[in-house]
Amino acid sequence: MAAHDLHAWFGANEALKGITLAFPETRVTAIIGPSGCGKSTFVRCLNRMHEVVPGARVAGRVALDGQDIYAPGVNPVRVRRRVGMVFQKPNPFPTMSIRENVLAGLRLSGEPVPDPAGTVEKALRQAALWDEVRDVLKRTGSSLSGGQQQRLCIARALALEPEVLLMDEPCSALDPIATARIEELIHELRERYTIAIVTHNMQQAARVADFTAFFYQGELVEVDRTDVLFTHPNNRKTEDYITGRFG
Amino acid sequence: MSGSLHAPRAPSERIIAAVLFACGMVSVFTTLGIVVVLVKESAGFFSEVSLGQFLGDTQWTPLFTDQHFGIWPLLAGTLLTTAIAVAVALPLGLLAAIYLAEFAPERARKILKPTLEVLAGIPTVVYGYFALVYITPLLQRFVPGLAGFNALGPGIVMGVMILPVIASLSEDAIYAVPASLREAAYALGAGRLRTVFRVVLPSAFSGIGAAVILGISRAIGETMIVAIAAGQQARLTADPRSPIETMTAYIVQISLGDTPTGTLEYRTIFAVGLALFLLTLGLNAVAFRLRRRVLKGGTL
Numbered sequence: 001m002a003a004h005d006l007h008a009w010f011g012a013n014e015a016l017k018g019i020t021l022a023f024p025e026t027r028v029t030a031i032i033g034p035s036g037c038g039k040s041t042f043v044r045c046l047n048r049m050h051e052v053v054p055g056a057r058v059a060g061r062v063a064l065d066g067q068d069i070y071a072p073g074v075n076p077v078r079v080r081r082r083v084g085m086v087f088q089k090p091n092p093f094p095t096m097s098i099r100e101n102v103l104a105g106l107r108l109s110g111e112p113v114p115d116p117a118g119t120v121e122k123a124l125r126q127a128a129l130w131d132e133v134r135d136v137l138k139r140t141g142s143s144l145s146g147g148q149q150q151r152l153c154i155a156r157a158l159a160l161e162p163e164v165l166l167m168d169e170p171c172s173a174l175d176p177i178a179t180a181r182i183e184e185l186i187h188e189l190r191e192r193y194t195i196a197i198v199t200h201n202m203q204q205a206a207r208v209a210d211f212t213a214f215f216y217q218g219e220l221v222e223v224d225r226t227d228v229l230f231t232h233p234n235n236r237k238t239e240d241y242i243t244g245r246f247g
Numbered sequence: 248m249s250g251s252l253h254a255p256r257a258p259s260e261r262i263i264a265a266v267l268f269a270c271g272m273v274s275v276f277t278t279l280g281i282v283v284v285l286v287k288e289s290a291g292f293f294s295e296v297s298l299g300q301f302l303g304d305t306q307w308t309p310l311f312t313d314q315h316f317g318i319w320p321l322l323a324g325t326l327l328t329t330a331i332a333v334a335v336a337l338p339l340g341l342l343a344a345i346y347l348a349e350f351a352p353e354r355a356r357k358i359l360k361p362t363l364e365v366l367a368g369i370p371t372v373v374y375g376y377f378a379l380v381y382i383t384p385l386l387q388r389f390v391p392g393l394a395g396f397n398a399l400g401p402g403i404v405m406g407v408m409i410l411p412v413i414a415s416l417s418e419d420a421i422y423a424v425p426a427s428l429r430e431a432a433y434a435l436g437a438g439r440l441r442t443v444f445r446v447v448l449p450s451a452f453s454g455i456g457a458a459v460i461l462g463i464s465r466a467i468g469e470t471m472i473v474a475i476a477a478g479q480q481a482r483l484t485a486d487p488r489s490p491i492e493t494m495t496a497y498i499v500q501i502s503l504g505d506t507p508t509g510t511l512e513y514r515t516i517f518a519v520g521l522a523l524f525l526l527t528l529g530l531n532a533v534a535f536r537l538r539r540r541v542l543k544g545g546t547l
Binding site: 081 | 428449
């Protein structure tokens with residue numbers, strides 16, 4: 001997946017000012033930057049979720065397997081099936097059981113699910129939640145702890161077998177132990193998925209990401225291998241940010 | 248800053264608090280007073296008519312020489328008109344609520360919702376005559392055998408009357424469903440309609456249930472429309488074309504008539520009133536529980 005000269009607006013306010021950034025396959029790319037730098041807006045443009053907000057607009061291209069997801073005639077629903085998303089706050093569907101939550105993506109897109117039990121187990125195993133919930137699949141998703149809820153949301157996204165997984169500060173509402181579980185999980189998932197993770201936490205970027213991109217005021221300042229970016233940043237702004245001089 | 252923290256509280260504050268407390272108690276004492284009167288007068292009624300007769304007889308003829316005191320004809324009239332009203336108001340109200348909360352642009356919502364709520368402000372006597380002189384003659388062209396006084400016309404008009412209650416409260420419930428759930432559904436590749444029907448509506452179920460129950464209890468308690476247009480003939484029937492009498496309409500009939508106070512005939516209205524009170528109290532209790540569940544942000 002790659003974004004090319006991507007602009008995004010909220011009303012008249014330009015939140016992204018021409019971002020060009022590629023996500024290498026089966027690698028984790030972290031996006032860091034101070035609040036309001038456009039990092040969340042950016043990932044929301046990658047699965048056409050930005051336009052859900054009233055008054056929001058996008059220009060530019062995002063290539064997914066060589067196809068531009070903003071080309072005329074592209075159905076955003078199809079895009080979202082292939083680019084999964086995990087949000088800041090865990091948001092399992094409160095009226096559905098754990099099992100139904102995992103199947104929600106398939107059911108909501110009206111597809112037949114030939115092997116629901118298998119799909120549920122596979123997705124929950126991939127999200128490292130199976131052992132904890134295998135006996136309580138009929139309980140509601142909201143009965144789980146915050147960290148488990150977030151892994152349930154990851155399982156829900158994985159059940160659709162997406163190519164790319166977008167994670168928008170997936171640990172910011174979680175305690176350190178739950179955060180560590182999610183980070184371990186990201187390590188495992190990178191075997192199969194291309195992952196973009198937005199994070200406020202530079203240590204987290206250093207721990208989970210192969211590549212890190214630094215955003216500032218709607219622009220991409222610098223992107224490099226994570227170890228390089230954190231040890232030898234090219235740009236003064238990046239250095240100031242990662243050394244804690246602002247942000 | 249220095250000096251003592253001790254200072255007398257302004258006396259005006261205490262007076263204001265006392266006045267506000269008294270205002271609050273007015274409604275509490277009014278309710279208590281109503282219950283006491285209902286129970287006392289009903290006790291007088293039930294000392295002459297057994298509860299078995301009240302609940303077992305299928306005729307209600309207190310004003311005839313051959314007196315019968317079975318509540319069923321009145322209850323049937325109430326349930327029949329209420330059922331017709333709900334059949335009208337539930338689908339329309341729910342669809343209106345879904346449109347307002349999920350599809351209407353913000354500007355349309357700001358205009359349409361208060362407009363809808365105006366329907367709730369129309370005096371019910373206007374609705375009653377509307378049912379009698381406009382809706383019933385109109386229906387008579389399509390419904391063979393529809394009497395001049397009937398359950399159907401007033402039932403439909405009552406549906407229009409409770410429509411704003413159901414639409415407005417359901418809309419509140421739907422609107423209150425967190426945006427994060429809609430986002431979650433969209434991000435999973437759900438279309439708009441599926442998001443509404445599979446995610447949003449189930450999450451708003453408690454609130455919608457409360458709205459419907461409050462609408463039903465308004466329909467049960469509604470008096471003018473049925474007193475004017477339904478016929479005032481207590482009759483145990485499920486046929487919406489025939490004249491019927493509801494519990495409320497019976498109370499009006501006795502109150503306005505020349506039945507002397509203190510007689511058994513007069514006391515019947517308290518027994519009917521008590522039954523009506525218990526019916527709506529029960530429904531409101533269910534609605535209250537549902538709404539509390541919504542406010543707590545809880546789930547099913």
